[in-house]
Amino acid sequence: MTRRSFMKTAAVTGAVGALGLGVAHNMAPSDKAWADNDVHEVRTSCRACIANCGVIATVSNGRVIKLRGDSIDPMSKGRMCPKGLSGIQALYHPNRNKYPMKRVGAKPGNQWERISWDEAAKTVAQHMIDMRDKTGKHGLLCTTGGGGNPQFFSPPRFRNFWGAGNVFEPGCAQCYLPRNFTMPLVNGIGDTSIADSGCSELYKPAKYGGLTEVYVIWGTGPAWHSPSTSGRCVAELRENGCKTVVVDPRFTADASKADVWLPIKPGTDMAMMLGWMHYIIENKLYEKIPGYETFCEQWTNLPFLVDPRDNVSLPPVAEDITKDGQLLRASAVFDDVDAANEGYVYFDTEKGEVTKAFALGPDNDGTYHPQMFGTVDVKLKDGSTITCKTAFEAYKDRCADFDLDTVAEITGCKKEKIIEAIELYCSSAHGGISLGVATDMYPGSAQAAIGAAALDCMTAHLWHSGCPANKVGGQGSKGLTSCESTIFPSGFIGDTKYEFQTNDAILERLGYCEHKGLGGWMHSHIPTVLSAVLTGEPYQPKVWIERSGNKMAALGNSSSWVDAFPKFDLIVHGYMYPTSFTTEAADIVFPVCEWLENAFAQNRLNVNLMRKPVTNLFEAADEIMMWGKIAEAMSDPSSELYDANMEACMDDEKIGSPMVPAYWKTINEYWDWVAQQGGDKSVTTMEQAMEAFPMKWAEDDEYWGGTTYDGYCQVNAGAGVAGKVDPGMEGSSADDGKVVYTGFSTAARDIKDNPKKCGPYADTMLYLGRHGNEKFDMPAAVVDYNPMPYYFTPEDQSEYGDEYPLRLTEGRIPYFHHGTLRNNPYLRELYPAPELWISPGNAGKYGIVDGDWVNIKSPRTDGKDVFRDITTGLSTDTVMAGGKDAKFGPSEFAPGEELTANGQSVVKDGIFAVARVTKGIAEGTVYMERFWNPEFLEDGSDGRKSWTTENMNVLTKNTGYFNPEFGTYTLRGIHVKVAKAQRPEGIWYEPTDFEPWMPEPTENTGGAFYTK
Amino acid sequence: MEIQWSLVLFTALTGMGGCMFACVAADEFLGRAKAAAFPAAVVALVIAVAGGLASVTHLSHPDRIMGALSHPTSGIFTEALLMGCLCVCVAVYLVLVKREAGAGARKAVAVIGAVFGVLLSFMAGESYLMEARPNWCSQLLPLGYLLTAVPEGIAAYLVVVAAKVKDADAAPYGRALLAGGVLAAVGAAAYVLWAGPADGVQWTLLVVAVLGAGVVPAACGALLGKKPESLMAMAGGSLACAFVGAVSYRCIMWLITVPIANLFLNVL
Amino acid sequence: MSRNCLVVDLDKCIGCHACEVACKNENGIALGEYWNRVLQIGPHGTFPDLEQYWLPVQCQQCEDAPCVHVCPTGASYRDADGKVLVDKEKCIGCKYCMMACPYGVRSWNTKEKAVEKCTLCGQLTSAGQEPACVAACCANARFYGDLDDPGSDVSKAVAAADPASVHTLHDAGNKPLTRYILSDKIAAWHDVDAIKPASDAQDAAWFAKEA
């Protein structure tokens, strides 16, 4: 077909550009006449979710007109998902925030006035200085978005520079941190989240021995959370013969292609895990894993002895669990052991005596004959004798009640299916469990992370080919490695010369002492922050800088925040469009960039990508400039707004750490810095990076060929996990013939003679709760961090199960990322309103047919479960919760009075969704994903309806029990009731309703702080 | 599918016009009602052209209509061709009548025109036979198109006869109307019952079609034998009912169709 | 003549709708109009032993294309390459082709008042690129090429599949070219004329959430 005949026939609107690309657009005509010949491509990377797929953007006459995947990206292989493909509609959305604004009308409301960046930054600075002088620095609150937000560390960075205050993000304790922090402490390698960490092993081409044979997809949905990266990867695994088990209440795409689907009742994963362990122990599967029959004995801490004297405090929700404390320390047994050579002990069956555990090596592994189960009488050095269980025995006791009949009952899965799943899982050591975000959304988050990691330990999956925990990939020939332009906070990696914060300021972080896992990302506990805002105790947060989308759509029990907004002196919102948070809360709005305007260096296996500023619109700037300009406003010693810390944070020399760059004054300087993080030393400017990236820095052979499997027991010192050289082994090279076992590193901090086992018995967690992970010893948490998983009935079930009979859960859909893109015309057309999945049986019971609108309510909308005072920090010595005893004042263990009845009454009518009657969900379970309606922010609408109409996060729970480790609250598995209803008025629903949001192309202005 | 009114009117009117001209041709042979020949042919032409125009309102780009002649396999091409031929024949016939040309020529032209007229009515239905629409896919459908057009045509012709011919012998016309009505009723019912009405609306329309296109004209035809003086009333009543019946039949066709699949849920 | 078409491997397709959005972007398709949609078929069976798959649908490039046959103006035509296309400038909007297409995969362009449908992205393939939906497909489940060329992606995909797993939409004599690969281990194939929107609501936005 000739070009001409095609032009006449095909339905391509617009002209054909110089590259022969069909110019696709739905955009209004430009007012600027461009030369017709400027069509070029920019190779960048997507950030419409956490995956960062490589993208080629076609730019014609200054406008981004087309996006397609970049096949150089070895993870996405040139694929792109609907969210990414909608980047142009997001970029040129007519409702972009175009310049800084200040509120001129009442709250909530939508009356704004344009101001300059300078005025905006100075206004914030003024409020911060006032706060500092009147009530202290700790009144600062910085928040951001979760997965999907590349400058995730911006808020803790700003807070740390400032010196005090709190940080949160709606994910964190509810997303990834529980797995990210806990799993390495158990398996010694890393977490297994295919969404967040990538699980590079799964991407390994089969020809390099990377074939995953069994893959358990547990509470994660690769097909829909990142279709083009992890969805694509898992599709390829299946094609290559990998067998899959899917544990998911929803019949998802991955479930429909699985060998076994376990439609688990939401929030019962811990029971399922304990059931798997019970079956594995009972049937001795741990010693039948093909090829690795002795792994459990040799390489786990399960033979180590548990100290029965340790009086662990048990979580109030599970006070009936076995009371197994820390592992017995060798210093209690042996005279020659003290703090300098502390270790663990086991009972050696050949020697017939209690022995200090040691790291195995090629010379000594024949001498290790640990007793796996049972009890051992141990004579302590003080002369007393105690009876100790082995850690495996403790596990056996912990899961004793979880026979598969019981587990089937609790989880709603069929016993035969559960057995089929376990047998499949144990049929090969090549594979393992990817645990998803689902379990992070329950107060059992840490327990699930321990459980999943412990299962992979017990069943010898770790560090064998195909295991999702593995970190693989050798160094490439060009000497480049990973690249990433995350901007770290002070104190995160290494020290700074200037001391920005004191230990006291760290201890003051709200809820941190109780929930020490939060330290992993330097965050605070969200409910404790809310309580402090509402009560002023232990201190009053006053200035809130929020940089993400719509907190009303992402925070649990979000209406409970309505009463908090008036308590602040100033609330700042940095985002690309107005959201419910803007209308409800913001006083100042900063215009920030879409991903097509941003810069970021991103590693993708053996390729380094560079997100490039493809265009820049209006006065928008990368969010880093928002933080930087506020800091800069306080950096001038001659100004009334001066703060010494803020001066220091503008100055690399003062900071004195290469890991912690100072803020940038122009966007160009920042882009150049990003370019320098790309892994190629010769690239120093973004201009060069434009040409240089993407960069394949190692051939597949070099990259994948360098991986060593079973490295824990075979490798020489040269290469460990992810090419990391094990401490003590530096200096030896790959071919010096010196074979050393690398082992796994999971010992608690006080253990000096690390036996190098993986640690399914999480002594590490117990130790963390008592000491923390700061440079100083923190006060112990009231409730110990239990070393083994446990199950407890979700509070909504025990308290409201009769009245709210359906258990609601959630999970990703391919159209939206968190609260984003609800204003995207093509995506809203695909998914105009949230669906409520409900089984035919339940639907029949409530008189609902497919396509009906339904109303959904939970105890939170009905005034039955109101957020209450959980003020901690009454004990000034420790900044601790007062304990379970109410006389110490309100704490999360003994909440005080109701604080947010007023705010929660805003949503007393419940929310609305379209019923999808489907067999793909069990009786008793319902499913719905987060939603909000930006159409209510259009002129003349009631902005409040944007988050009260279809937003399931007004149903979720930020009250009640929070787990000790992370303070996780309950975003899933809450109880609801549903009834037939009418379509709510004012929502946009028909495809053409979204017409006002079709893109309007805009000139490339360079954005704010751009210097030519 | 939604009722395509333009096409309903197009086929109902061209069918009427075509069959009406067939009546003119018949009388040309039978040698009756000579006074009606000219006006009836004029009316037939007007009705057919009105039908043709109705079809144009169906198009979004009537400006490109000439393109319709470029593709001889399409139903529309056949319809347009037949329509054109019919109009030419009627026009020539009118000229011949005006010029009082020889009977042979008139008969020849009339009979050719009649064939086009009847065929047009049939072929209008025939163009809907598509594999994609299984319950359109029967020769009963075009047969119904033709048969429901017959009483329309006869009744319309009789109206002109009643108006122009003082003492016309009503009896043979009555028999024709009776026969036409019976055929229309059978034709309409045969297709619709074969296709399978799915809901009350379709059943109701079927009753209207059978009564309107069939029973009423047939009854009028039967009555004409006894009451020849009420030719005008009977013809007029039959015409109205037959038209309504023919329209109903065509509406049923649009409503009753179920495509093999409608994967985009197009609303046509 | 070549037999160019798309082939979709439903064993792989993960129902992500990337192909749908890619198609709309590439072709500038208005809201409410489609050249390519992804339908969910199922779940069928008895809980928890369920089957389901996704069926992306667009023009099937029928060998004996009824849409071409009925078109009065030649606006719907077959080009030298064998592709069924629409020349919108010739379209008079009679919609006979929409009636004649057995699958309802033609689209009415409200603004231009003409019929459109999948063009197999000739503007891209003629420049050596893949159709937009094929390039985007997250599961590598979509293929484009000539069934008569054994070296083409489509021929290879079909050849690699068990013949019993190769399906076409219901053939009413129109000989659709598009092949769908679906094996029994994923789900039983449902003939397209048996697929009805599960929803009682005749609502385009809601259509075929499950069929």
Ligand SMILES: Nc1nc2c(c(=O)[nH]1)N[C@H]1C(S)=C(S)[C@@H](COP(=O)(O)OP(=O)(O)OC[C@H]3O[C@@H](n4cnc5c(=O)[nH]c(N)nc54)[C@H](O)[C@@H]3O)O[C@H]1N2
């Ligand atoms: N009920 C319930 N609640 C939930 C969840 C749930 O499943 N159920 N999920 C939880 C989870 S896992 C998370 S992570 C949170 C997320 O909830 P939030 O954190 O509130 O989510 P967003 O703000 O939408 O997402 C992150 C932000 O990053 C932005 N972004 C994109 N590109 C860039 C860039 O280049 N630079 C910068 N700085 N930002 C960019 C996005 O536009 C977006 O604003 O919600 C949590 N809340």
Ligand SMILES: Nc1nc2c(c(=O)[nH]1)N[C@H]1C(S)=C(S)[C@@H](COP(=O)(O)OP(=O)(O)OC[C@H]3O[C@@H](n4cnc5c(=O)[nH]c(N)nc54)[C@H](O)[C@@H]3O)O[C@H]1N2
């Ligand atoms: N499209 C899209 N992609 C995203 C995001 C997004 O918002 N939208 N967010 C990104 C972020 S921040 C994250 S953290 C990842 C998350 O990605 P995933 O870890 O895949 O998370 P989800 O899809 O939320 O949940 C996984 C599955 O858990 C199931 N599930 C729900 N409750 C339970 C339960 O109690 N037990 C078990 N076993 N399963 C349950 C859900 O049905 C769902 O299919 O996705 C990232 N990608």
Ligand code: SF4
């Ligand atoms: S999965 Fe989709 S949204 Fe996420 S980075 Fe890749 S293309 Fe972008």
Ligand code: SF4
């Ligand atoms: S699928 Fe429909 S539009 Fe495509 S060639 Fe066949 S009949 Fe024509």
Ligand code: SF4
């Ligand atoms: S609507 Fe257009 S393309 Fe379709 S048959 Fe009529 S003229 Fe041809």
Ligand code: SF4
């Ligand atoms: S080939 Fe092109 S036009 Fe056809 S469905 Fe794919 S993207 Fe759309």
Ligand code: SF4
């Ligand atoms: S893009 Fe591919 S995997 Fe996704 S729905 Fe379309 S065909 Fe299926």
Ligand SMILES: [Mo]
């Ligand atoms: Mo997340």
